[in-house]
Amino acid sequence: MAEKGKKVMVTVRKAPHGSIYVQESIEVMFIFATYEMDLSVVFLDDGVLALQAGQDTKDLGIKGFMASLGALVDWEVTKVYVDRQSLKDRGIPEDAIIAIGKDDDSGAPIRPTVLDSAEVAAMMTEQHSIVSF
Amino acid sequence: MIISILLLEGPYNHEASDSAYHFTQAALAKGHTIRGVFFYDDGVYNATKLMDPPQDDRHISKRWSELGATGIDMVVCVAAAKRRGITNEVLAPNIRISGLGQLASMIHESDRIVTFGD
Numbered sequence: 156m157a158e159k160g161k162k163v164m165v166t167v168r169k170a171p172h173g174s175i176y177v178q179e180s181i182e183v184m185f186i187f188a189t190y191e192m193d194l195s196v197v198f199l200d201d202g203v204l205a206l207q208a209g210q211d212t213k214d215l216g217i218k219g220f221m222a223s224l225g226a227l228v229d230w231e232v233t234k235v236y237v238d239r240q241s242l243k244d245r246g247i248p249e250d251a252i253i254a255i256g257k258d259d260d261s262g263a264p265i266r267p268t269v270l271d272s273a274e275v276a277a278m279m280t281e282q283h284s285i286v287s288f
Numbered sequence: 289m290i291i292s293i294l295l296l297e298g299p300y301n302h303e304a305s306d307s308a309y310h311f312t313q314a315a316l317a318k319g320h321t322i323r324g325v326f327f328y329d330d331g332v333y334n335a336t337k338l339m340d341p342p343q344d345d346r347h348i349s350k351r352w353s354e355l356g357a358t359g360i361d362m363v364v365c366v367a368a369a370k371r372r373g374i375t376n377e378v379l380a381p382n383i384r385i386s387g388l389g390q391l392a393s394m395i396h397e398s399d400r401i402v403t404f405g406d
Contacts, residue, residue, distance in 0.1 A: 160396070161395070161396060163395055175329060176296070176329065176405075179328065179329050179367075179368065182367060182388065183328075183388055183391070186387070186388035186389060186391075186392065187388075187392055189389075190389065190392040190393075190396070191396075192392065192395070192396065283395075284395045284398070284400065284401045285401075286294060286391075286395070286401060286403060287403045287405065288296070288403075288405070
C-alpha cells in the first residue's frame with residue numbers, strides 16, 4: 156500500500172456511541188487511505204473504548220461502526236495504534252481489543268499495535284499533520 | 289504559513305465555530321494563507337443560509353460566506369451534510385458541498401491543519 160505522501164495522523168480520543176465522533180472519524184480514515192498520504196491512526200484517552208470487543212448497538216437502534224473498524228486493514232488503514240496507559244486506566248486488557256483485520260496467509264487476527272505514551276508522542280512529532288477527533 | 293481549518297461543531301452551541309473564525313482572521317492578519325475551511329460532523333450546520341439569529345448578535349453563516357467571498361475554499365462534507373439535512377438548496381453563498389477528499393487535499397496543500405471541536 157502507498158506509504159508515499161505526507162505523514163498524517165488521525166487521533167480518536169472520545170468514547171463511542173454517546174456521540175458520532177468515533178464513527179465519523181472512521182469515514183475519514185477510509186477516505187484518507189485512498190489518497191496519497193502516510194496515514195496513522197491512534198486511539199487514546201476515551202477513544203480506546205471504541206476498541207473493546209463485544210459491542211453491539213442493536214438495542215440502541217444505532218447502526219454502529221464496529222464492522223467498519225474490523226475492516227480497517229481491508230481498506231488499507233494498516234498503521235493503527237492504541238495507547239497503553241489509556242487502556243490500563245480504563246481496565247481494558249491489551250488482548251481484549253478488537254481485530255481490525257485478518258492476516259491474508261495465516262488468518263490470524265490483526266490488532267492495533269499497543270504503544271507507550273512516549274512512543275505516541277514521538278510519532279506525533281514526525282507528522283506533517285494531525286487531525287483530532 | 290499555509291493553514292487549513294477543520295471545524296467539527298455547529299454554530300452557537302459550542303464556541304468552536306467562533307474560535308475557528310477568530311483564529312482564521314488572526315492568521316490572515318498575520319499574513320498567513322488560509323488554504324480552506326472544512327466543515328465536518330455538526331460543523332456542516334455552520335453553512336445554512338436559513339440561520340436567523342437576533343439582530344444584535346453575530347451571524348455565523350453570513351460571516352463564513354464573507355470569508356468565502358474573499359476566495360478561501362469553504363467546503364462542507366457531503367456525507368455529514370446529507371446526514372444532517374444540509375443541501376445545496378439551503379447552502380449559504382460562497383460555500384460548497386464536496387467530499388472528504390477535499391479535506392485530504394487541504395491537508396496535502398497546507399503546512400498545518402488546525403481542528404476546532406468540543
